[in-house]
Amino acid sequence: MSICDKSAIVGIANTEFSKNSGRSELQLAAEAVRDALKDAGLSPADVDGMTTFTLDNTDEIELARAVGIGDLTFYSRVPHGGGAATGLVHQAVMAVASGMAECVVCYRALNGRSGHRYSSGVSGPLLTADAIHWGWYTPYGLMTPASWVAMYSQRYMHLTTDCQDAMFEIAQAQRDYAVRNPAAFFYEQPFSREDYDQAKKIVSPLKLLDCCQESDGGSAVIITTAERARDLRHTPVAIKGVGQAAAANMESMTSFYRPEIAAIPSMDIAAREAYQQSGLSAADIDAAVIYDAFTPIVLWQLESWGFCEPYTAPQFVLDGAFRPDGRLPTNTHGGQLSEAYIHGVNGVVEAAKLVRGDSVNQPAKTVDHVLVTSGVGVPTGGALLGKL
Amino acid sequence: MTPEQRQAFEEGLYQFVGRSLHPEPKRSYDTVNGAMIRQWAEVMGDRNPAYTDADWAASSARGHLIAPPAMLYVWNQEGYAVASTGRPGDGLADLVAYFDSHGFTGSLGTNVDQEYFAEAKLGDAIYEDAVIEEISEQKSTARGLGYFLQTLAKFRNQDGELIGTQRFRVFKFIPPEVPAQEKPESATELELPTRIQAPRGQDNAWWWDACDEGRVLIQRCKSCQTLRHPPRPMCGECQSTEWDSIESSLDGEIYSFVEMHYPKFPGYQYPLIVAVISLAEGTRLVANVVGIDSAEVRIGLKVKGRVEQVDEKTMLPQFYPVDAAEVSA
Numbered sequence: 001m002s003i004c005d006k007s008a009i010v011g012i013a014n015t016e017f018s019k020n021s022g023r024s025e026l027q028l029a030a031e032a033v034r035d036a037l038k039d040a041g042l043s044p045a046d047v048d049g050m051t052t053f054t055l056d057n058t059d060e061i062e063l064a065r066a067v068g069i070g071d072l073t074f075y076s077r078v079p080h081g082g083g084a085a086t087g088l089v090h091q092a093v094m095a096v097a098s099g100m101a102e103c104v105v106c107y108r109a110l111n112g113r114s115g116h117r118y119s120s121g122v123s124g125p126l127l128t129a130d131a132i133h134w135g136w137y138t139p140y141g142l143m144t145p146a147s148w149v150a151m152y153s154q155r156y157m158h159l160t161t162d163c164q165d166a167m168f169e170i171a172q173a174q175r176d177y178a179v180r181n182p183a184a185f186f187y188e189q190p191f192s193r194e195d196y197d198q199a200k201k202i203v204s205p206l207k208l209l210d211c212c213q214e215s216d217g218g219s220a221v222i223i224t225t226a227e228r229a230r231d232l233r234h235t236p237v238a239i240k241g242v243g244q245a246a247a248a249n250m251e252s253m254t255s256f257y258r259p260e261i262a263a264i265p266s267m268d269i270a271a272r273e274a275y276q277q278s279g280l281s282a283a284d285i286d287a288a289v290i291y292d293a294f295t296p297i298v299l300w301q302l303e304s305w306g307f308c309e310p311y312t313a314p315q316f317v318l319d320g321a322f323r324p325d326g327r328l329p330t331n332t333h334g335g336q337l338s339e340a341y342i343h344g345v346n347g348v349v350e351a352a353k354l355v356r357g358d359s360v361n362q363p364a365k366t367v368d369h370v371l372v373t374s375g376v377g378v379p380t381g382g383a384l385l386g387k388l
Numbered sequence: 389m390t391p392e393q394r395q396a397f398e399e400g401l402y403q404f405v406g407r408s409l410h411p412e413p414k415r416s417y418d419t420v421n422g423a424m425i426r427q428w429a430e431v432m433g434d435r436n437p438a439y440t441d442a443d444w445a446a447s448s449a450r451g452h453l454i455a456p457p458a459m460l461y462v463w464n465q466e467g468y469a470v471a472s473t474g475r476p477g478d479g480l481a482d483l484v485a486y487f488d489s490h491g492f493t494g495s496l497g498t499n500v501d502q503e504y505f506a507e508a509k510l511g512d513a514i515y516e517d518a519v520i521e522e523i524s525e526q527k528s529t530a531r532g533l534g535y536f537l538q539t540l541a542k543f544r545n546q547d548g549e550l551i552g553t554q555r556f557r558v559f560k561f562i563p564p565e566v567p568a569q570e571k572p573e574s575a576t577e578l579e580l581p582t583r584i585q586a587p588r589g590q591d592n593a594w595w596w597d598a599c600d601e602g603r604v605l606i607q608r609c610k611s612c613q614t615l616r617h618p619p620r621p622m623c624g625e626c627q628s629t630e631w632d633s634i635e636s637s638l639d640g641e642i643y644s645f646v647e648m649h650y651p652k653f654p655g656y657q658y659p660l661i662v663a664v665i666s667l668a669e670g671t672r673l674v675a676n677v678v679g680i681d682s683a684e685v686r687i688g689l690k691v692k693g694r695v696e697q698v699d700e701k702t703m704l705p706q707f708y709p710v711d712a713a714e715v716s717a
Contacts, residue, residue, distance in 0.1 A: 024590040027621035027629065034627045044627070068624030127589040135586025136618045139704055140676050141648050142662040143584070150646040151664060158644075158687045204647040204682075256664045257617070257672050261644065 006097035009089075011040025020114040026129040029058045029109035030066040037067075042103065049074030049101030051091040053084040053108055057116075057128040061250040061379060063107070070248040071269050074101035075379065084108075099277075130252065137254055145293065146211055148253040148377060150203040153296040156262035157205060159311050160299075164205075166314035167295040168196050171209045171337055173322040174292065178334025181360045185213060186338040210295040212336040219345035221352060226388055236388040237355045240280060240369065243273030244381030253377045262311075264297075267304035267373070270381045275306075278384045280369060282306035285384070287354050287363060288328050288371040289347040292335040297376050305371060305382070324363050332361040348372050348383075355385050389490075394526070397490055401535070402523060404486070407479035409518040409539065416463035416514040420455050428459055455508040460543055460552045461500075463514040479520055480539060487560040492534055499557040506551045513546045521555065534561025581655035582699040591621050594633075600703045602695045605633040606671050617671040638693030638705060639668040647682050655699060661685055665693070665707055679708040 013035035015021070015028050037044060047069045050060045054077040064072060074095040078087035088106035095101040112118065115127075137143060142151070157163040175191055178184035191209065199208035229236035247265035249258050258265065275281060282305055290298045299313035307328060308316040322330040333339040333350040340346055351372035353359045373382035389397065418424065422440075429439050437444040438454055445453040487493075508514065518541035526535060538557045544550055588596050595618075598605045607619040611628035622629050645663035652658060661677040663685070675693065677685055691707040698704050 022590075024621055026591060030622040031629065034622065044624075062620070065624060066620040066622040068622075068627060127587055129591070131587045132589050132592050133618070135588075135592065137662075137674055138584040139586055139702060140662045140674060141583070141653060141656045141660045142646070142674060143653070144648075144651070147646055147648060147662065151644050151662075154646060155644040155687070201647075201649040203649060254674070256644070256674060261664075 003093050003097040007093045011036040011038075011042060013039055015109070018113075021111055022114075024129070025056075025109050025111055025115065026058045026062060026066060028111070029056075029063050029107050032109060033063065033067050033069075033105050033107055036105070044068040045070055046103050047105050048072055049092065049095050049104030051076045051078070051088050051095075051104060051106050053077065053081070053088075054079045055081055055084075056108055056110070057130075058107075058109060059128075059130050059133075059252065061246050061252065062129040062133065064246065065249060065251075069105075071265075072101075072246040072379070073244060073269060073273055074104060075244070075246060133251060133254070142254075144203065145253065145377075146203040146206050149294045149297060150206045151254075151256065152261050152300075152377070153205055153294070155260075156296060156300065156311075159262050160314050162314045162318060163296070163299070166299060166317040167210055168193060169317050170292070170295045170298050170322065171196060173317075174331045174335040175338045176323075177332050177361045178338030181334050181339060183360070184334040184339040185215065186334060206294060206296075209337075212293045212341045213338075215340040215342060217340050217342050217346070219342045219349050221345070221348050229388065235356045237352045237385050238388045240384040240386045241274035241276070241278030242381065242383040243270035243277070244374070244379065245269035245273065246379035250379060252379075255377075262300070264300045264304050264376050264380070266380045267301055267376055267382065270373075271305045274382055274384050278386075280384055280386075285328065285369050285371050286365065286367045287332065288330045289333070289335075289351045289354075289373070290330055290371070291344050291347065291373045291375045291380075292331055292337050293341070293375060295337070298330075301373055301376065301382075305373075324361065325365075329361075329363040332359050332363070344372075344374055351383075351385050355387060398526075400486065404479065404483045404520050404537075405523055407483075407520050409478045409480045409520070409541075410516070411478075413515040413517040413544070414464055416516075417467075418463070420463065420508045420510055420512040420514065422453065422510060424462065425453070425455055425459065428462065429456060432456075432458075450507075452509055455510075455512075457504040457507070457552065458502065459508075460502055460504070461541070461554050463508075464516040464543070480518075483520060483537065484560070487535075491562045492560045494532060494534065494559075494561040494563040496531060496559045496561070497556070498536065498559050499555070501555045502552055503554075504552040506545070506549050508545065508551055514551065515544045515546075517542045517544070527559075529559065529561070531559065532561040532564050534559055536560075580700065582701040583655050583704070584653075585701065592619050595619055598633075599695055599705070602703070604636040604638055604673070604693065604695060604705050606636050606667070606669055607631050607633050615669060615671050617673060634669070636673075636693075637668055638707070640665040640673070640691055640693065640707065642666075642677065642685065642687055642689045642691060642707075643672060644687060645677060645685055647685075657698070663691075663707065665691060673705065675705045675707055677708075678706045684709070 013032050015031050021028055044067050060075045076091045078084035092104035092106055095104050175186055178186040179188055179190050196209045201207055202211055245266045247269055290301050292298050302308055302313040302316055303310050321327040351370045354367050354370045369386040371384055374380045426440050439456050442453055518539055521540040522538040524536040536557055536559050538555055541554045543552050586596055595605055606615050606617055608615050609623035609628055610630035610632055612626040614623055614625045643664040643666045645661055648660040659682045663677045665673045665675055667673055690710040692710050693705045693707040695703055696706045
């Protein structure tokens with residue numbers, strides 16, 4: 001497939017140029033994007049992709065919220081300073097040509113004279129939109145991943161029943177897999193309900209065994225064309241669908257301002273995208289690797305991917321779904337709770353093993369399709385893997 | 389130091405270059421011996437059998453034990469007794485005294501480089517011959533203003549064979565003066581840690597400035613009147629960048645909450661409860677809930693906030709259960 005004629009630039013804008021803009025980089029970016037959309041005759045609601053420099057201080061999601069842009073299914077950053085200029089076009093063209101997004105905003109805004117000057121080298125503090133965002137929480141003490149997730153968890157527990165039991169079942173089911181996985185940190189170290197209940201409180205309602213470990217390690221996966229994959233040594237693991245999303249009104253880890261926070265709208269969108277691309281549905285998924293920095297976040301993702309109705313994930317899990325003979329054997333490596341925390345990429349490795357039939361805890365049943373997901377609370381995503 | 393004083397100082401200083409540390413080569417206190425080797429190897433965790441295993445060494449290519457090369461500097465070291473009763477004057481002692489008398493009282497060892505030419509074996513006597521090899525030009529470093537001085541020591545055995553050399557580099561500097569008031573005299577003068585401050589920029593400083601004055605504001609779009617929190621520079625509804633604000637009544641209810649247990653941060657008071665509060669105006673605000681037992685906090689609880697000074701530097705909205713707020717108001 002060539003990208004020739006698959007996309008076009010339809011709107012353009014600059015702010016004024018000065019030595020002292022008198023306003024934040026976030027505002028400059030917001031004005032430029034607003035005016036480019038106006039130039040195109042489009043509205044913020046039409047945008048579903050954003051791309052900028054890794055050096056840009058303005059978060060995509062902060063900018064989206066400022067301008068009133070809604071759900072995003074494509075966002076990316078290009079490294080190496082000015083080398084990224086046409087890199088933004090490159091990203092947008094790929095996204096549009098491949099169908100990952102329909103309308104991508106490329107942006108770059110900086111107070112390069114009145115703010116952080118490149119001539120000062122790599123010194124000095126940066127007052128970014130992201131730094132300001134954390135400032136709404138740190139003075140009150142809300143400043144650990146466990147604390148942000150606990151805030152959503154409290155709300156979810158309020159709206160469901162048996163949630164605490166389900167959190168235990170997730171932690172223990174995964175530990176039982178790790179007990180049989182020699183690569184896992186918790187190999188041959190099972191725990192009981194009593195151990196779970198008596199573990200140290202981290203941030204109520206989360207206790208120690210609801211939280212993942214901190215690990216050193218690395219994980220990698222190689223992706224090539226289907227054609228080449230057929231000639232290589234292993235059973236190819238096809239990517240059937242892959243979605244990512246930053247749902248409207250998003251903050252990094254602290255999206256406490258949506259109508260209901262006991263849900264993950266970003267993952268709902270990613271699931272919809274991946275299912276659409278693959279033609280699969282929840283009924284086709286045989287096993288899963290679900291991002292598990294903390295036990296409750298696994299529950300919400302089950303609802304996003306349609307394995308159960310909203311607010312019924314605790315019952316789904318308590319039916320034994322995650323166990324080797326259950327409906328959806330999940331985190332068969334032990335997960336990040338009990339194998340290792342390599343930011344979910346060890347999960348991608350495990351998902352590929354499940355499709356190959358090579359997991360150390362390979363379920364007895366045929367595994368045709370496996371779901372693997374990314375961390376939540378932040379803009380997130382998930383992939384559906386299967387046989388070619 | 390004036391330029392003239394500096395010139396005079398440096399003239400005297402560079403006279404030291406080339407001076408010997410000892411009038412004649414200094415013999416080691418003990419000959420190379422198994423006991424000191426074994427202790428050194430044990431402390432360093434060096435298990436090479438060439439140093440300590442006589443049987444192994446006998447069957448090796450050398451046919452005998454050797455001293456670890458890195459022990460080079462050990463044999464001629466003065467012990468605590470010698471060092472604590474004062475050394476006889478030597479070139480280095482004179483140089484250090486010269487530095488100290490001109491205010492360069494700080495000392496920082498910066499580099500040691502050793503080169504090895506022959507092996508020392510049991511029974512060898514080691515003779516050290518050292519000179520002041522080099523003194524740098526004046527350098528300004530993070531530690532202060534000063535000079536790097538380097539000594540070169542050569543180590544020979546009883547037959548005059550060169551075993552190795554060691555270059556030792558020290559920075560002599562004027563330590564920065566610590567103002568008297570920064571030296572804590574007692575625990576009561578220690579500065580207490582405060583809560584982490586929110587960074588203040590163009591999009592949010594106005595909110596925190598108002599908070600410092602005891603008011604919680606909510607940003608309002610001038611064009612379409614939509615309220616928004618946290619503040620941002622553009623209205624997501626109508627894309628206007630014109631805005632003003634209203635003051636919140638701080639009437640609200642708990643939408644969700646957590647209790648922080650671990651880790652505990654300096655500057656924060658525990659028990660520490662953080663909640664998402666639904667304000668009567670319709671926006672939400674993250675803040676602490678206080679004046680209530682942790683076990684009594686629940687979703688839906690009516691709360692009333694007021695801005696309070698929580699430590700020396702920090703003003704924050706704190707929310708109380710409505711009943712308690714009425715009692716204490």
